[in-house]
Amino acid sequence: MSILITNIKQLLQVHEHNVTIIKGSAMKELSYIENAYVYIDYDTIIEYGKMEDCSSIEADTIIDATGKIVLPSWCDSHTHIVYAGDRTSEFVDRINGLSYAEIANKGGGILNSAKVLQETSEDDLYDQSIKRLNELIAMGTGAVEIKTGYGLTVEAELKMLRVIKRIKQESLAIIIPTLLAAHAIPEEFRSKKQDYIKYITQELIPKAAKLNITKYVDVFCEEGYFDIKDTEAILEAGNKYNLRPKIHVNQFNILGGIALGVKHNALSVDHLEELNDKDIEALKGSDTIPVALPGCSYFLSIPYTQARKIIDAGLPLAIATDYNPGSAPSGNMNFIVSAACVKLKLTPEEAINAATVNGAYAMGISNMYGSITRGKKANLIITKPMNHYSEIPYAFAHNPIEQVIINGQIL
Numbered sequence: 131m132s133i134l135i136t137n138i139k140q141l142l143q144v145h146e147h148n149v150t151i152i153k154g155s156a157m158k159e160l161s162y163i164e165n166a167y168v169y170i171d172y173d174t175i176i177e178y179g180k181m182e183d184c185s186s187i188e189a190d191t192i193i194d195a196t197g198k199i200v201l202p203s204w205c206d207s208h209t210h211i212v213y214a215g216d217r218t219s220e221f222v223d224r225i226n227g228l229s230y231a232e233i234a235n236k237g238g239g240i241l242n243s244a245k246v247l248q249e250t251s252e253d254d255l256y257d258q259s260i261k262r263l264n265e266l267i268a269m270g271t272g273a274v275e276i277k278t279g280y281g282l283t284v285e286a287e288l289k290m291l292r293v294i295k296r297i298k299q300e301s302l303a304i305i306i307p308t309l310l311a312a313h314a315i316p317e318e319f320r321s322k323k324q325d326y327i328k329y330i331t332q333e334l335i336p337k338a339a340k341l342n343i344t345k346y347v348d349v350f351c352e353e354g355y356f357d358i359k360d361t362e363a364i365l366e367a368g369n370k371y372n373l374r375p376k377i378h379v380n381q382f383n384i385l386g387g388i389a390l391g392v393k394h395n396a397l398s399v400d401h402l403e404e405l406n407d408k409d410i411e412a413l414k415g416s417d418t419i420p421v422a423l424p425g426c427s428y429f430l431s432i433p434y435t436q437a438r439k440i441i442d443a444g445l446p447l448a449i450a451t452d453y454n455p456g457s458a459p460s461g462n463m464n465f466i467v468s469a470a471c472v473k474l475k476l477t478p479e480e481a482i483n484a485a486t487v488n489g490a491y492a493m494g495i496s497n498m499y500g501s502i503t504r505g506k507k508a509n510l511i512i513t514k515p516m517n518h519y520s521e522i523p524y525a526f527a528h529n530p531i532e533q534v535i536i537n538g539q540i541l
């Protein structure tokens with residue numbers, strides 16, 4: 131089926147030549163065409179341009195986008211949307227004064243989510259998770275990374291992977307699964323962490339790799355979780371199965387996880403609420419993209435990633451939701467784009483670049499997603515009428531999305 135979208139007020143992120151990452155000062159530029167059209171056939175962007183040049187194009191469906199903005203759908207490169215239940219009681223505990231660390235130390239946090247997930251059937255876990263995904267898609271997200279990590283046992287982690295696989299098969303959205311092999315230390319391994327590292331490296335990773343569902347491995351490199359030595363052992367085990375790192379680093383403390391990620395050619399290093407000059411230096415000249423998660427900073431009231439420092443050093447930046455039950459229970463990329471402007475001090479152009487092309491890069495899919503380029507997949511957002519694309523981040527917490535097209539299908 132072919133679709134012609136006409137009279138587009140601003141068609142954003144248009145690139146004649148394919149673009150797979152946008153770095154440093156180039157992030158200030160957002161290429162766009164005013165009074166434009168875009169033509170899609172089946173699942174592919176075939177042509178685009180100024181309205182005066184589209185008179186000869188015929189299509190099965192014509193969408194009149196007068197007064198509206200069209201842009202690539204959001205690429206959310208860091209989520210934990212496969213989880214069971216919620217953690218609203220911990221939310222209230224935090225309001226009443228307990229910290230995230232204090233809640234975790236008394237068996238809450240990730241351990242709490244793991245216990246519930248282990249007791250939840252695979253079908254129920256699928257039902258809860260696909261519902262979250264469908265909500266994300268309706269808010270303009272077309273590509274989503276989904277992590278495991280709430281299993282903590284081989285059995286439960288493989289259950290999570292199978293649920294992610296089923297979601298990938300049944301959803302139109304592009305799903306990138308990541309094995310979050312080391313997320314927390316289960317109670318029974320508290321006094322014997324090295325045994326748990328062995329369990330991860332010798333049992334979990336080989337069995338998970340055998341399912342052939344994921345290309346990425348993740349570790350929560352953080353005080354009280356996995357230190358640099360643990361993280362390195364897990365990344366090396368992953369490497370034996372060609373699992374590329376995409377890791378949680380610098381959320382609360384700087385342990386050297388960024389340099390370690392770069393050393394192991396991580397696709398992305400995520401969180402970075404804490405960041406020093408050495409971290410910035412480590413990223414220079416690498417293929418590793420830093421990913422900021424402002425929804426987590428907002429929800430936990432922790433520092434926001436110093437995004438200006440990253441971009442002004444000539445580095446690329448992606449932004450993502452971190453959607454999870456404990457530190458960021460929202461998958462709304464529109465809010466993340468707005469928070470990136472308001473709190474990380476990105477311009478709207480930088481924030482849109484960070485949430486499209488660079489988000490796609492952080493999932494290893496920017497050759498086919500993230501920009502309006504001939505031959506790329508037709509994943510598009512059509513906004514409600516607005517005067518300028520800057521209204522997307524400006525009018526925070528409103529829903530700017532009118533229609534979403536994923537892989538050439540109108541939802």
Ligand SMILES: N=CN[C@@H](CCC(=O)O)C(=O)O
Nearest residue numbers: 239240350426452454456457
């Ligand atoms: N920090 C580690 N993992 C998640 C939160 C996990 C949780 O609290 O359930 C994150 O990215 O913030």
Ligand SMILES: [Zn+2]
Nearest residue numbers: 208210378452
């Ligand atoms: Zn996370």
